[in-house]
Amino acid sequence: MEFGPHLVLALLEGSITAAVLALTAAGLAIVFGILRVVNVAHGEFFMLGAVIAWFVTTTLADVFGASPAVGFACAAIIAPLTTGLIAMLTDKLVLSRINYDPERTIVATIGLLYVLQQLTLMSFGPDARPVEAPFNTRIALPWPELGPNGWALSWPWGFGTTTYKLFVIVAAASVLVSLWLLLKHTRIGLIMRATEQDRDMATAFGVRVNRVYSRVFGLGAALAALGAVLVVPIQQAHYLMGGDPLLLSFIVVIIGGLGSVSGTVLAAVIIGLTDGIVSVFFSATLAKIIATVAVALVLVFRPQGLLGHRAP
């Protein structure tokens, strides 16, 4: 394959990484922005999403003979919902009791990370398990080429993608747009943003801050779980799969500007596309190195991140 089609393929792969990363990191960003806590267990919520998706699809297939599409649709609802509820429960049992103290929350969520991981290992086992994609038609892509008779479309061998991969990009983008609409144009979004700005004044204006915190923590976890549901037909569920999403989410949240959802999405797109290109043309390890160097450069030269605001 020539360079052009190869690059497009790399960008497509990068877009999928970007889409899933943007969803997952947006979850981490709203939790950081509004609760002002770092959730080290965020990657485990991602992992739970994948594992629950596997459980739902296989159970529905084995017990009711449901098709992969039906199973996936149910998983896309049940996995984020369950994960969100588990997160709200941990908020109630742990975070609210330590009053969202930043340092203690880090320690507590490290503990939570191991608890969730080991519980999953005990119940789900150590194997990676696949989830069948709801649809997976191959689409060959055309490439314009200048021949003796002017421009013509050719169909390079191996140049194509699948309907499911395109679906992942569209689905993630739609969820992010919905999140943006929720934050900017609804009453609950206004309450969330006011709480983010000034917790005390929000309280003085009738906002039940603890309830907002609990819901935002649940929403953040649900976004990670949804990212995992989208990726699990491509990547397989495994009890240790939370590490990479956690690290990459931290990287893009820092590059984007702590707590800034739009900055996080922008950074996810940049890191995702770079990852795609570098992985395809060079190596996946180099891609990780570049992301890590990028975060170091941002921390040194633009500590508030791409779209973040300088601390007042």
Add this chain to the structure above:
Amino acid sequence: MTLVVHAIDAGYGAVRVLHQLGFSARAGEVTCILGRNGAGKTTTLRAIMGLLPLDAGAVHLGDEDISALPASETASRGIALVPQGRRLFGALSVSENLDVGLMARRASSTRTDNDIREHVLTLFPRLRERMKQRASTLSGGEQQMLATARALCIEPKVLLLDEPSEGLQPSIAALLRDTTRQLAEDGVAVVLVEQHIDTVLALADKAILIENGRLEKSLAKDQLDATVLSRHLGV
């Protein structure tokens, strides 16, 4: 309706700031709280709002013990705070800041959101031209107007004002003074923390003096004059 503060103790962690502080603020009157920097004026207002837990004592509004309520319920009883330093929701637009105020409005309110919004914008027309602007980009005077307007959106029965004229040009301070007087005449119980002697003299129906978190003195309107005040405020 009268706001009564009954011998409250409050503070931050182990540090007690208020000691057995008590006073009342009647509807239709401006009650001024005076005291030097660090005397505990802001702490008093925060304690009334429920933002600070009471270690002793109680706060009553009419017959109800509002200190037993969660802090987020205070606003729904008709108590609004215009905090020191404005504390707007900076990244939110002017219009959204008012929306937050409107959401907190008393359940018994019969007016529509639009009526109230129009009403506060009539009081502060400069805000109308800036509805889409981020609150943090407003000038100091505009920010104070917005902080006041946001509080008025809850149609308060009790309005707590914490140094509203701090750092304002005289004309805007005068506008806020007129608004405050009008609110009291309309039956609101106004509690005003103020350092400027002329503002106190122009507005106060009575004043209390706090020193080191204790009630030092209660002054009726006829006891308020420039010499007494300047002695107590140490200016």
